[in-house]
Amino acid sequence: MKSxxxxxxxATVSRTHRELQNGHKxxxxxxxxxxxxxxxxxxxxxDERLNRLGxxxxxxxxxxxxxxxxxxxxxxxxxxxxxxxxxxxxxxxFLDAGIITLTxxxxxxxxxxxxxxxxxxxxxxxxxxxxxxxxxxxxxxVKGLYQKARRGEIKDFTGISSPYEPPENPELIVxxxxxxxxxxxxxxxxxxQKNAILPFSRRRAI
Numbered sequence: 686m687k688s689x690x691x692x693x694x695x696a697t698v699s700r701t702h703r704e705l706q707n708g709h710k711x712x713x714x715x716x717x718x719x720x721x722x723x724x725x726x727x728x729x730x731x732d733e734r735l736n737r738l739g740x741x742x743x744x745x746x747x748x749x750x751x752x753x754x755x756x757x758x759x760x761x762x763x764x765x766x767x768x769x770x771x772x773x774x775x776x777x778x779f780l781d782a783g784i785i786t787l788t789x790x791x792x793x794x795x796x797x798x799x800x801x802x803x804x805x806x807x808x809x810x811x812x813x814x815x816x817x818x819x820x821x822x823x824x825x826x827v828k829g830l831y832q833k834a835r836r837g838e839i840k841d842f843t844g845i846s847s848p849y850e851p852p853e854n855p856e857l858i859v860x861x862x863x864x865x866x867x868x869x870x871x872x873x874x875x876x877x878q879k880n881a882i883l884p885f886s887r888r889r890a891i
Contacts, residue, residue, distance in 0.1 A: 703783025707741045710882045713776045713805065714787045714873070717798060717852065718815030719844050720830060721822030723861035723869070724789040727815060730870040732787055740883065742785040745772055760841045766797050773801035780805055785882070793849040812855040813873065817862025819844050 704710055714731070716724040728744050735742040758764040769792050779786040792798050802810040822844065823831045834842035841847040857876050859869040877883040 700781050700783055707783050708884065709740050709785065711780050711783045712785055712882055713780060713810050714785065714813055715798065715810060716787065716789045716813045716815055717792045718817060719819060719822045719849055720791055721825040722815040722817040724815050726866055727861060727869050728787040728789040730866050731873050734870055734874060735785060740785060741783065742787060743779060744787045744789060745775060746789045769797040769801060773804050777804050780809055791843050793843045793847065795850045811857065812852050813857045813859060814852045814855040815861040816858050821862040
């Protein structure tokens with residue numbers, strides 16, 4: 686998909702130059718899981734840790750994005766697909782800017798997540814499955830969304846009236862339903878160091 690009568694302009698400052706300046710590689714950390722699984726909490730914790738270490742990162746959060754860029758979308762299957770498509774394109778731009786981009790979206794359908802993966806070079810899309818049972822997610826539901834969904838007041842609610850398709854081969858699985866946030870955050874940082882996205886010289890800083 687592209688608009689008519691448009692031509693891509695190559696960047697004067699390349700992604701490689703930006704990565705060298707930032708001191709780390711740029712990647713997309715795609716946190717996926719049920720509502721209440723801890724995606725946003727973990728993404729924000731990792732973002733804070735990266736910031737303290739002096740790295741360039743930014744969180745694209747599901748609720749926040751629906752206040753602006755995706756404010757005209759609902760929660761039908763078609764709108765969910767478009768929501769993830771837009772986020773994928775935005776994350777790709779952040780990647781070119783040399784940023785570690787963290788996305789916290791339910792993104793319930795495997796096909797949509799794989800389409801985002803296909804937008805970027807191999808190794809740049811890191812799928813992180815926030816593994817928490819439906820029971821745990823419902824117990825954390827301070828907004829009462831699950832209760833409303835079970836009463837039929839919210840349609841197309843993932844896990845209740847709309848399916849969630851867990852990743853089949855994610856780069857990382859974090860047990861957000863069992864482990865505290867700081868432990869899950871450590872796992873993500875270790876993954877980034879092990880895979881040379883962050884410099885090994887700062888491993889002790891976690």
